[in-house]
Amino acid sequence: MKQQSTTTRSRGFAMTDALALVAVSGVLAALGLATSGQPGSLTGARQSARQLKDSMHIRQLMQSMITWSINNKDQYPLPSVLDRRDKTVKAAAASKNHTANIMSIMIWNGSISPLENNKNIEADADYTLASPKAAAVPVDALWDPAFSADFTAKAAKGNVSYAHLQYAGGRKSRWANTFNSDEAVISNRGPEITAVGVHDESTATPNYADANSKTFRFYSPAGAWSGNVGFNDAHVEFIKDHFRPGAKVTTGAFYLVKDKDTGKNKKLPDMSFFDEADDAASTNNYLGIFTTAGEKPAEYKAIWD
Numbered sequence: 001m002k003q004q005s006t007t008t009r010s011r012g013f014a015m016t017d018a019l020a021l022v023a024v025s026g027v028l029a030a031l032g033l034a035t036s037g038q039p040g041s042l043t044g045a046r047q048s049a050r051q052l053k054d055s056m057h058i059r060q061l062m063q064s065m066i067t068w069s070i071n072n073k074d075q076y077p078l079p080s081v082l083d084r085r086d087k088t089v090k091a092a093a094a095s096k097n098h099t100a101n102i103m104s105i106m107i108w109n110g111s112i113s114p115l116e117n118n119k120n121i122e123a124d125a126d127y128t129l130a131s132p133k134a135a136a137v138p139v140d141a142l143w144d145p146a147f148s149a150d151f152t153a154k155a156a157k158g159n160v161s162y163a164h165l166q167y168a169g170g171r172k173s174r175w176a177n178t179f180n181s182d183e184a185v186i187s188n189r190g191p192e193i194t195a196v197g198v199h200d201e202s203t204a205t206p207n208y209a210d211a212n213s214k215t216f217r218f219y220s221p222a223g224a225w226s227g228n229v230g231f232n233d234a235h236v237e238f239i240k241d242h243f244r245p246g247a248k249v250t251t252g253a254f255y256l257v258k259d260k261d262t263g264k265n266k267k268l269p270d271m272s273f274f275d276e277a278d279d280a281a282s283t284n285n286y287l288g289i290f291t292t293a294g295e296k297p298a299e300y301k302a303i304w305d
Contacts, residue, residue, distance in 0.1 A: 069177035087140035104147035113161035169282020188227030190273035192304035201267035255284040
């Protein structure tokens with residue numbers, strides 16, 4: 001997903017930049033500008049502070065995944081690979097690759113966005129680092145399987161704010177340290193898209209399941225999805241007003257389908273929170289919070305609000 005950004009951003013991220021961000025974050029926290037609350041009531045300074053903190057969260061997640069990949073054949077953390085002996089979860093291998101397990105492996109970076117406005121999503125105060133009781137063999141567990149991503153469940157709350165690339169089909173090759181600045185992997189969660197009306201190879205109008213989705217209210221003024229997106233070269237971009245109910249979306253991301261008349265491949269605009277049905281190879285972007293997983297895209301269940 002190469003989204004359109006409102007500013008031109010450097011692809012690099014030097015240590016001096018990191019230290020500067022940490023310093024700014026500390027100052028904002030001291031001023032009380034980085035606390036949690038409803039984004040709709042924020043001043044411009046507070047909203048900027050949260051956007052900065054959120055981008056740092058995603059950057060930390062991306063950098064941790066890349067660091068992990070260095071010693072793991074360039075692959076990002078994958079529960080089905082780590083837990084081959086079923087010490088953490090007794091289940092079919094591919095079914096382990098849902099959001100809760102993936103994010104639980106990376107729990108030390110934090111999975112809650114400072115922009116979060118869903119009261120059913122909160123930090124996991126009971127996360128167990130050693131011998132989690134919910135594991136198949138607690139003493140040998142590699143993560144706490146009690147960690148949850150399901151904010152739709154009635155009995156418990158979800159502990160994840162961030163969407164990630166679905167690990168299925170042609171997308172599997174992108175769950176790796178490819179250094180590609182156009183490949184989106186982690187982002188703020190988005191709205192549920194039910195259909196897309198295509199206008200040309202870069203423009204479409206999505207239909208949304210809920211025009212009042214909480215994801216349209218991460219930033220003020222409310223009414224459009226804005227968010228941070230982490231890419232496979234570890235850079236993070238802030239995408240402003242990208243999805244808005246009733247409005248066209250222009251994106252640089254596309255997928256290929258074979259034209260029935262010419263037999264040639266044609267480009268179609270790729271909506272990052274929607275799995276386009278005509279992409280049989282599943283090479284399109286599809287980011288979400290998934291409560292179930294499997295070998296095939298159809299075995300994944302995404303949740304929205």
